[in-house]
Amino acid sequence: MTKDTRKTEYGNESISSLKGADRVRLRPGVIFGSDGLDGCQHSFFEILSNSIDEAREGHGNVIEVTRFTDHSIMVQDWGRGLPVDYNTKEERYNWELVYCELYAGGKYQNNSGENYEYSLGLNGLGACATQYSSEYFDVTVFRDGYKYRLHFEKGENIGGLSKEKCKYEQTSTIQKWKPDIQVFTDISIPLEYFQTVLKKQAVVNAGLRFILKDEESGETFVYCYENGIVDYIKEITREDGFTEIQFYETSTKGRDREDKPEYKVKMQIAFCFNNHTNLLEYYHNSSFLEYGGAPDKAVKNALVYEIDKCIKNRGKYNKDEAKITFADIEDSLILVVNSFSTVTSYENQTKKSITNRFIQEAMTDFLKQQLEIYFIENKIESDKIVEQILVNKRSRETAEKTRINIKKKLSGSVDISNRVKKFVDCRTKDLLKREIYI
Incomplete structure (x- = not known):
């Protein structure tokens, strides 16, 4: 039986493009740097970054992160609340732009001081890419006198935007999601990673308070450096x-x-x-x-x-x-x-x-x-x-001189029979039979 070695012809129909969530789900390493644990960790940092940017602009001084036992994550801030309603300029809902459109966001005019001046988020990729790479992604926003809710599954929105009148003490954005094991090879982000990241962010954002709740251990950790x-x-x-x-x-x-x-x-x-x-x-x-x-x-x-x-x-x-x-x-x-x-x-x-x-x-x-x-x-x-x-x-x-001298000494003490494998010791005492060939 002969093996069929024929290949599909490489022609005009061979070129294709990824669309929608597949742009991230099939190639997560392009956005997150890896499809492994490092990439999964960076997807969390993308969401955290948006909350930090909001706090740095003076909107909220506490960010709360919860690590759940099933590897899902929640980030809540008390900023102005993410604008998710209809955008007349773009003629689309803002939630579509933020969570379903790569290269869409509110941080492109930061040099002119329009929104975020010193922004960690920059490219309009993070929230969308993290949503696309999640098993599910839930958003709850309190702003403008309303409670807004969104639900996504494997990059697809389910049910559109829920909007209801609501009384609340302060505006807020809550995002809860589970990284998708079908996208990343490992989604078990260790507690130490969250501790390290939140501590570093507290160091460079003086006075900003980070609260980490770990469901697995039942512990709560607080990080804040008043003088950075x-x-x-x-x-x-x-x-x-x-x-x-x-x-x-x-x-x-x-x-x-x-x-x-x-x-x-x-x-x-x-x-x-x-x-x-x-x-x-x-x-x-x-x-x-x-x-x-x-x-x-x-x-x-x-x-x-x-x-x-x-x-x-x-x-x-x-x-x-x-x-x-x-x-x-x-x-x-x-x-x-x-x-x-x-x-x-x-x-x-x-x-x-x-x-x-x-x-x-x-x-x-x-x-x-x-x-x-x-x-x-x-x-x-x-x-x-x-x-x-x-x-x-x-x-x-x-130390360097000592190392070089020892190396020279050791090299000099090695005889030629040890240094060149093809030379072997003589096995006869007959001088007529002892020769060396060059």
Whole structure:
């Protein structure tokens, strides 16, 4: 029996497009970065981001997250309530735009200050993509004197928009959903993930209170940092820091290229030096930048430049000694950057890195200026910093030299019979029969 190896002809009918919920359900990794647990976790963060944006605009100061035993999730905020009724400008209902239309939302005019100025949500993808990738998705909104309700199953709306007159104490948006196991390979988001994310968001949104309720353990966790990143660094460094915590804050405007629009930037930088703990974290518009990008480059450039300059000015380098590297500084550094901008160039939808040229340049210049003043005005502390960084540097160099010397020594002690497998020991004492072939 012969195997049929014929293939379908590749022609004009071979090209097709995904439509509706299939755009996400069949390719979740495009939006969420993965079809595994990481992607499922990011779908939750998309919904949380919208509540954070609302709170940052001054509407509500509490966000409540509930983790249920069946892997469903609920996020409630006490903001203005999501507009879900009819939109005369678009001639469609807003709930359709938000939950059923990719690239639709209220955050495209943030640079002009129309709605959300410093927005974590940006592309109009998150709510729709999360709804599309859910087994079910329920929305309850209190606003305009009404209670609105929506229900979706596997990306499809069931029953349209329910609207009834209602008395309530304050406006609110409640979203409850269950990630679909048919979309993600794993939907068992661990409690630790929620704890970590909500704590980080409390750190960079000073005064905003996050409440996490876990149905599985019956526990409730509350996260709030009244003084933001400064309180966070105090918590980390405890009594082990050998310098005081420094906090710098500024606002500026600029553009990434001459022909690009001008945008606003706010930045907060806090750090101290510690011999027992080190930490480097970057956040932009409250998204944790796992890969850093522009802020990471700015911090490294500014710190190496100013500390190297300080060491040279104080004559602390030995003759012909190489300059410090950031690794020498990082060994004793606790630093957190919290920046915001009205125009943001994220590396991708998962928002783990930003690439804005102006943010990098502005942050580098600002940090250089502040460090220069700090080193001049705090001679005792800056001497401690310089001495410790030189200790780190010289220890690293000594360790590297030791490693190289040991490697050379070990390499030199290996005889040729061990290094070249085709050479074997002689098995005869007859000199006439002992030969070597090259």
